[in-house]
Amino acid sequence: MRWLKSTLVAAASWSVASAQLLEQEDPDFTPTPIEYAVDTLSRAPGCNIADFWRLARQLSPGTEIRYPNTTEFDAATERWSNVGGGVPYVDISVAPETEQDVMKLVRIANNCNVPFLAYNGRHGAITTLGQMNWGISIDLKKLSGVSISGNGQTATVLGGTNSKVLIDHLWAAGKQAVTGTCECVSYMGPALGGGHGWLQGHHGLIADQFVSAKIVTADGQLRTVSSNSDLWWALKGAGHNFGIVTSVTIKIFPIVHTNWAITTLMYTGDKVEALYQAANDYLLQNGTQPVDIINWSYWMNIPPIDPTGPVVEFYIIQEGVTAVDTAYTAPFIALGPISVTNNTGTYKDVSSWVGISLDGPPCQKTGAANPRFPLYLPEYNPSAMAEVYEAFKEGTNSSSPFANSLFMFEGYSMQGVKAVDAASTAYAFREDNLLTAPLVQYTPGNAALDAQAQAFGNQLRNILHAGSGRSQKHIYLNYAYGDETKEEMYGHESWRSAKLLQLKDKYDSRRRFNFYGPAA
Template sequence: MRWLRSTLLAAATWSVASAQLPEQEDPDFTPTPAEFAVDTLSHAPGCGIGDFWRLAKDLSSGTEIRYPNSTEFDQAVERWSNVGAPSVTISVAPATEQDVVKLVRIANNCNIPFLAYNGRHGATTTLGQMTWGISIDLKKLSGVTIASNGQSATVLGGTNSKVVIDHLWANGKQTVTGTCECVSYMGPALGGGHGWLQGHHGLIADQWISAKIVTADGQLRTINSNSDLWWAVKGAGHNFGIVTSVTIKVYPVVKTNWAITTLMYTGDKVEALYQAANDHLLQNGSQPVEIINWSYWMNIPPIDPTGPVIEFYIIQEGVTAVDTAYTAPFIALGPISVTHNTGDYKAVSAWVGISLDGPPCQKTGAANPRFPLYLPQYNPSAMADVYAAFKEGTNSSSPFANSLFMFEGYSMQGVKAVNAASAAFAFRQDNLLTAALVQYTPGSAALDAQAKAFGNQLRNILHAGSGRTQKHTYVNYAYGDESKQELYGHESWRTSRLLQLKNKYDVSRRFNFYNPAA
């Protein structure tokens, strides 16, 4: 093996702005870790280390390249969940969308795997199939521009959800985004995307007007409803390219006030609580557009040392206090505590603990696999059964004691108003999104297998209680062992259409690390 000497290669963070090609060859040279990282990218005939740098030299000023064994690299690839996580050899943060195009072409020319990085909250274990290659970190592609007519906005591909929310709100606008402030805008949208405002307007992806996407062949395409690819990116988008920007619908802020009532219960109330949720909130799938109900199960020993507590939220738009018509049936059940808060739309995520500084937004080195399941409604007896299993599996001596169970009950009226055949997202008729989040400190393959078995045990109890033969799961929360039908729909025409489009736009399966669709 011949190594190319370059003092630039030894830097932990390297800016294309000051790049010079290596000038000297020395077969006896011992490589630095950075040089070794780049050389391991040379897996194609005629594509050695010098060829990689020759190609990379064309990237624009401001693009950053980071190497292993450096703080900068570690920060660039750190993930929220560390089970089945991807491994990369080098991290590149492109400064422009044309740099994204060039990076995909470089990777194709040198037969290097690549994976787009954004908020790094994707937790599916299929990402672990990425064992080397380039991470394309989109964080420099951040920004929101509102159109002069005030009816649309363009969001760059690396923009954080909170940036979108805050920029629009400051200009009297809003749109559907993910609920968690620390996730990217684009990541949830590519899987359909749930949000606080979906009762009015539909999923995140339903707001899209057009998009710019770098496909597997290294082409930058502008797509809209006239493109066959449009259907696929709205629900299976992780499989078809890197979206560098999207133009979306935005709406005037009509109601500035929001309110929440937070009720906490012991586990003995589980059946009565979720029966009340069916009767007074879900209402057979017609939950009012201004109402959201969420709940968490978690261990808080100072409050209840005997088992997980249930924290139940009733959120209402357009009021300074949640209407007692909604809260009274739940207060009558005898909660441990009842608290009320009022504010504006920007406060909602903090109320349920998923603001930027909230515990779920922190990257702590933990494993955080989730086991999602859509349901039509709560089955109170199944909820009691799964509570008992969750309690047993998260006892104080369990490695999973810090786990959560999440129940997300958005209004679905805006989602159901959209033609189900118009997008790859397949499960518009379901009213609830549930997910066990099995949190633990990574340790061994045996522990990972135990976590997988536990998460699926919980999911299977709820599935059995649904009376369904088929599972409906949310691709953005997927563990990674779900079937394509469970992720993308059980209708044969859906899987056939995804396969057809995959064979057209990504025949070599360059985008195949995030819950492969075909």
């Protein structure tokens, strides 16, 4: 039977009918992954199976192909957020061994007009991913690694490398780079949407660190792009729309400060207005927050601490010290927090302090839905913060399906980000000082609950937007829910939309990369 199956595949005659015939002849027959792949692709109108098989045979021996109803497939496709209608569905998961394999896979998919989607950390939660309703996932997990070059001034990072791997590799060599803050996310995922990080006050966004990149574009070509390419602008802020990055060379820097410190203050909800007024006055300082200071906060329900409503956990993080300067902490202690906790360590401890290390909740895939509703702001509006706290409290009460939700407020240093000309990148919102995002967590069940979550998240976002006094919303693409406009995600200037459209028509006229926040 194995000889018969091999002959059938080699002759490119594998089909659903062939599978059914073999099953009748051999009740124990199970198709191999590649046979399953051919079976799936044979359903595509006009697919030339002979051409598919010719290309598939060229894939490296270490390439892994997984198909549904196996534990390997489930592990390779499980996602962090599972909003109904917003989760991509794939028939086959392929983990290429080399960047040439990525190129070949795109050509295979193009040959059969089969959709494909690159998978990395699988933390992308934007609901436009749900438009991927069949096809191939290209899992980049095997493309992981870091090599330092350029006399220690640059590093080449493979496209499937996660942030923790990069941080640890560089740290061991006495180096650092701007990476995402959450340890388990991929390096490239946040970077393609701009990418915020602890060190951005010094050096700019993650995307600002790019020196060159290798990218498989929609035509199946492996291109090396840098500042002399028109694709360079798009890669830095709208990169999800233009290809699969197989490696990127980035700027790296010597470690200047090994010491970092944090003060964690916890408050009841009645302190919200005074707390965020103090954050404006003593930390943000009209957009001039010191380069060594970061303010973060979470709102969440912790009934043993306060059964009446969400608590506010407020962090003041400082670089280069063993204790946060009292000039920053004293005004917040004066507000009467429930508790004050101080920690000291290194840069590698910061993510664990704020609960986003490898063993933290955001790094666990539990089957929950975790949509976010982000909004950039110039500063906190204390009265709007008090209003949105009450709405969050009401919407996450103990009987609500959203009781485990979280409200996130990220206040990074911005000097390095603002030092880059905003027109030089597809990332548009360099003048904003705060990133806010309610994360509406719930157990997915039905479309009505998904709609309720969407309405709740937008209610919270709209309160903050109204308090900003702005007519236009500024949205962080990497947190986007999926109902935002292109202008809200990529910038409201008409020239930005025109440039994205021109580049999309040039490099992806068939819109093969159109699942993650389509730009044009």
